[in-house]
Amino acid sequence: MKQYRIAFIGTGKVIPSHLHALQQAGERAQLVAAVDVNAERVEAVSKANGIPYWFTDATQMLADIQPDLVHILTPPHTHFPLILQCLKAGAYVYCEKPLCASLDQFDRISEAEAATGNYVSTVFQWRFGSAAQHLKRLIEEGVLGRPLVGHCNTLWYRDAAYYAVPWRGKWATELGGPTMGLGIHLTDLFLWLMDEWEEVQAMTATLDRDIEVEDVAMAMIRFSSGALGHVTNSALSPRQESYLRLDFQRATVECSALYRYHNANWQFSIADNSPYDESLAQWQNIGTDISGTHAVQLGEILNSMDAGKRPFLSGHEARRIIEFSASLYKSAFTNQPVRRGSITAADPFYYAMNGKPR
Numbered sequence: 001m002k003q004y005r006i007a008f009i010g011t012g013k014v015i016p017s018h019l020h021a022l023q024q025a026g027e028r029a030q031l032v033a034a035v036d037v038n039a040e041r042v043e044a045v046s047k048a049n050g051i052p053y054w055f056t057d058a059t060q061m062l063a064d065i066q067p068d069l070v071h072i073l074t075p076p077h078t079h080f081p082l083i084l085q086c087l088k089a090g091a092y093v094y095c096e097k098p099l100c101a102s103l104d105q106f107d108r109i110s111e112a113e114a115a116t117g118n119y120v121s122t123v124f125q126w127r128f129g130s131a132a133q134h135l136k137r138l139i140e141e142g143v144l145g146r147p148l149v150g151h152c153n154t155l156w157y158r159d160a161a162y163y164a165v166p167w168r169g170k171w172a173t174e175l176g177g178p179t180m181g182l183g184i185h186l187t188d189l190f191l192w193l194m195d196e197w198e199e200v201q202a203m204t205a206t207l208d209r210d211i212e213v214e215d216v217a218m219a220m221i222r223f224s225s226g227a228l229g230h231v232t233n234s235a236l237s238p239r240q241e242s243y244l245r246l247d248f249q250r251a252t253v254e255c256s257a258l259y260r261y262h263n264a265n266w267q268f269s270i271a272d273n274s275p276y277d278e279s280l281a282q283w284q285n286i287g288t289d290i291s292g293t294h295a296v297q298l299g300e301i302l303n304s305m306d307a308g309k310r311p312f313l314s315g316h317e318a319r320r321i322i323e324f325s326a327s328l329y330k331s332a333f334t335n336q337p338v339r340r341g342s343i344t345a346a347d348p349f350y351y352a353m354n355g356k357p358r
């Protein structure tokens with residue numbers, strides 16, 4: 001078993017999920033350094049968690065420590081330059097969402113991966129729960145028939161205090177509204193389960209928060225299979241819910257949860273009077289309840305590092321949501337449907353989610 005030396009860049013609110021992931025990784029992962037531009041915070045967090053070295057500058061940390069894997073836990077606009085630095089310094093990267101600001105940045109990250117031989121994974125812990133993994137297997141085996149109709153609702157509530165954090169609510173720093181910051185988890189899972197998406201038509205609005213970006217977005221999607229889907233990303237919904245519903249030819253599968261799901265959050269139904277045969281009964285075999293957490297995803301990344309291969313949530317699997325988000329915003333800003341593959345380097349939406357020069 002190999003042991004990897006790990007560093008965190010950013011020691012803010014999301015850090016407990018990453019500390020828990022490291023604990024779960026046991027001896028495979030040793031947290032050797034932390035970086036934050038806030039000197040007091042990085043010192044306090046490091047002392048509280050037994051992290052031996054701390055820095056206020058990522059360049060210095062990479063030179064001194066030479067970690068194998070870096071978790072990037074900083075505000076969204078800082079991810080891209082930090083990712084490039086880490087790859088060049090010889091590290092794999094596990095980066096919080098949203099990975100980057102644009103398709104242009106994503107494609108430059110891919111070039112850096114190719115040049116360095118190191119890989120970048122986006123944090124999308126929802127893909128790693130036992131129920132989602134089980135459902136994906138059943139879909140691939142054709143047990144449920146084709147998906148025909150899908151709903152993906154991230155209905156969360158974020159008040160003025162949430163948006164008072166200086167990097168939030170702005171195109172330049174949060175990189176978008178709930179489409180990039182909140183609904184991105186469930187939408188990523190939805191797009192992975194349904195099929196490749198083909199076309200999106202969207203509307204966004206800023207209805208009740210004093211922010212530049214949207215506080216609600218709605219999108220209709222046509223998938224390659226012909227199936228239709230719908231996504232809502234809201235920061236304005238007092239009764240909060242993350243709700244996913246897929247209607248297949250033979251069954252409906254739903255998940256209602258908030259920030260994390262267990263097997264019990266998933267519901268399986270068939271039409272009245274329709275036969276419940278042995279193949280449909282396979283839904284019951286979800287197996288041990290594994291909640292999709294950072295810890296499960298980190299385990300997959302360490303396995304990929306052992307094997308010297310690309311982690312699951314990188315490359316094509318990570319680009320899909322960036323392209324979808326760019327297309328959703330382009331549709332909303334231009335009032336036109338947008339097809340997958342149509343945003344190329346000649347398009348302003350290739351460079352920024354709002355299509356404006358930065």
Ligand SMILES: NC(=O)c1ccc[n+]([C@@H]2O[C@H](COP(=O)([O-])OP(=O)(O)OC[C@H]3O[C@@H](n4cnc5c(N)ncnc54)[C@H](O)[C@@H]3O)[C@@H](O)[C@H]2O)c1
Nearest residue numbers: 010011012013014035036037038073074075076078096097
């Ligand atoms: N996956 C999830 O479920 C989840 C949940 C919450 C947040 N997030 C993501 O985690 C990231 C961080 O969010 P947060 O709520 O912890 O933010 P935060 O503002 O609480 O913390 C960010 C930290 O990064 C530091 N920082 C800023 N720029 C830096 C730089 N260039 N180098 C080093 N340190 C720097 C800040 O000083 C701060 O301590 C965001 O991308 C957010 O979207 C993910």
